[in-house]
Amino acid sequence: MISERPPIQIRSAELIGALSHALDLTEGQPRGHCSRVCWMGMKLGKAINMPRYELSDLYYTLLLKDLGCSSNAARICQLYLTDDLKFKADFKTIDGSLSQALRFVLSHTGLESSMLDRIRAIVNIMKNGGEISRDLIEARCHRGADIARQMGFSDNVADAIQNLDEHWDGSGKPEGKVRREIPVGSQVALLAQVADVFFISQGQEAAIKEVSLRSGTWFDADLVEVFLGMSQLDEFWELLKSDDLEQRIMTLEPEEHIRLADQDYLDRVAKGFAMVVDSKSPFTAGHSERVAVFADLIAEKMGYEPSRRRWLRRAGLLHDLGKLAISNQILDKPSRLTEAEYAVVRTHPRISGEILAGIPAFKDIVPMAAGHHERLDGKGYPFGLYGEQISLDTRIITMADVFDSLSADRPYRKAMPIEQVLQIISKDLGKAFDERCFEALIKALQQTNLKAA
Ligand SMILES: [Fe+2]
Numbered sequence: 001m002i003s004e005r006p007p008i009q010i011r012s013a014e015l016i017g018a019l020s021h022a023l024d025l026t027e028g029q030p031r032g033h034c035s036r037v038c039w040m041g042m043k044l045g046k047a048i049n050m051p052r053y054e055l056s057d058l059y060y061t062l063l064l065k066d067l068g069c070s071s072n073a074a075r076i077c078q079l080y081l082t083d084d085l086k087f088k089a090d091f092k093t094i095d096g097s098l099s100q101a102l103r104f105v106l107s108h109t110g111l112e113s114s115m116l117d118r119i120r121a122i123v124n125i126m127k128n129g130g131e132i133s134r135d136l137i138e139a140r141c142h143r144g145a146d147i148a149r150q151m152g153f154s155d156n157v158a159d160a161i162q163n164l165d166e167h168w169d170g171s172g173k174p175e176g177k178v179r180r181e182i183p184v185g186s187q188v189a190l191l192a193q194v195a196d197v198f199f200i201s202q203g204q205e206a207a208i209k210e211v212s213l214r215s216g217t218w219f220d221a222d223l224v225e226v227f228l229g230m231s232q233l234d235e236f237w238e239l240l241k242s243d244d245l246e247q248r249i250m251t252l253e254p255e256e257h258i259r260l261a262d263q264d265y266l267d268r269v270a271k272g273f274a275m276v277v278d279s280k281s282p283f284t285a286g287h288s289e290r291v292a293v294f295a296d297l298i299a300e301k302m303g304y305e306p307s308r309r310r311w312l313r314r315a316g317l318l319h320d321l322g323k324l325a326i327s328n329q330i331l332d333k334p335s336r337l338t339e340a341e342y343a344v345v346r347t348h349p350r351i352s353g354e355i356l357a358g359i360p361a362f363k364d365i366v367p368m369a370a371g372h373h374e375r376l377d378g379k380g381y382p383f384g385l386y387g388e389q390i391s392l393d394t395r396i397i398t399m400a401d402v403f404d405s406l407s408a409d410r411p412y413r414k415a416m417p418i419e420q421v422l423q424i425i426s427k428d429l430g431k432a433f434d435e436r437c438f439e440a441l442i443k444a445l446q447q448t449n450l451k452a453a
């Protein structure tokens, strides 16, 4: 049973740190990428004497730099006929030179497609490559900045996220800004990102070498000098692999600027991450937000208190967080999924639950997110729970989810009329879905005129 909590002291850093793992998944990065970037970036920010209020913004820029990452995933799959997660991870390792870019395109485009489709895609990228990558980066940067603003972060944080891919010498994207036109937060975040990608994939020496090679081109030579000074110490790298890195990151937020999360803040963060999830695929645009609305309407009709409905809305917003770990090659596939692909899809509620379990403030919504594809007869996934093992709260999320999924376009079929959706759901009452939730949904639809009375 969920109840409104007293105003407890939840640190924003704890919440955002845990949710940043969802962004790591979307970027195809090993868990903890954003945390490691935060650690390195804060060390760098302090070493260049950034004022403490700027360090506070830098802290959240580093954790949230990839907020817009899901917005170009579908387009990457479509253009490059490839797995967006692997593409994104590998793309971070190239330096933007023409020879590396060409090699990257040839080795990543349409590897599993027919020869004709592959050639068509490669020719398109060769012809329009500059514009394509600018558009992809622009979509990502703008969306990231928008979501940061919606979550209540300052313009400094939003601007730093927006300019993440600009380079010191003007060779970056999307605007080709140069030198001091680029916010310091963006410069620090990009340097730390490059260092971590190479550190995790190839080790400490490779990270140092790669950052040095980009001195004066991607990065300000002075900033690189400071980084090289810090990187001589072995403990700098050892800490990045330590088990308590998450805890240590909490200590890096400037004390006098520590942000606490009240109930409104929890709502804004849930909404922001719902936007990340919903941006991933054109077929799920707005899905999480609608599930939150339908869950709320159903709960209202079932007599839930406003404070409990608030938690159901948050569960609706975050239930599909785990989809960020799934390639759009599967999510947007226009034909039937293979058994192996379907097995991947079935992992997403478990991943949603695992990410949310890292946030004590959200522990009540873990069962709802992890259990939204369970069925009363035990034939659901991922755990095969049945009957009373599935709480009423979870059943409400399930009803809201299936109703929205059936009434929206899918890669393999068009949206169904509401009457047909309700008919399909009614056939599974008692087997998959709870009858009381269904009745409440009908009442809510009648009241909102979505369905003819
Ligand atoms: Fe789902």
Ligand SMILES: [Fe+2]
Pocket: 287, 291, 319, 320, 401
């Ligand atoms: Fe869903």
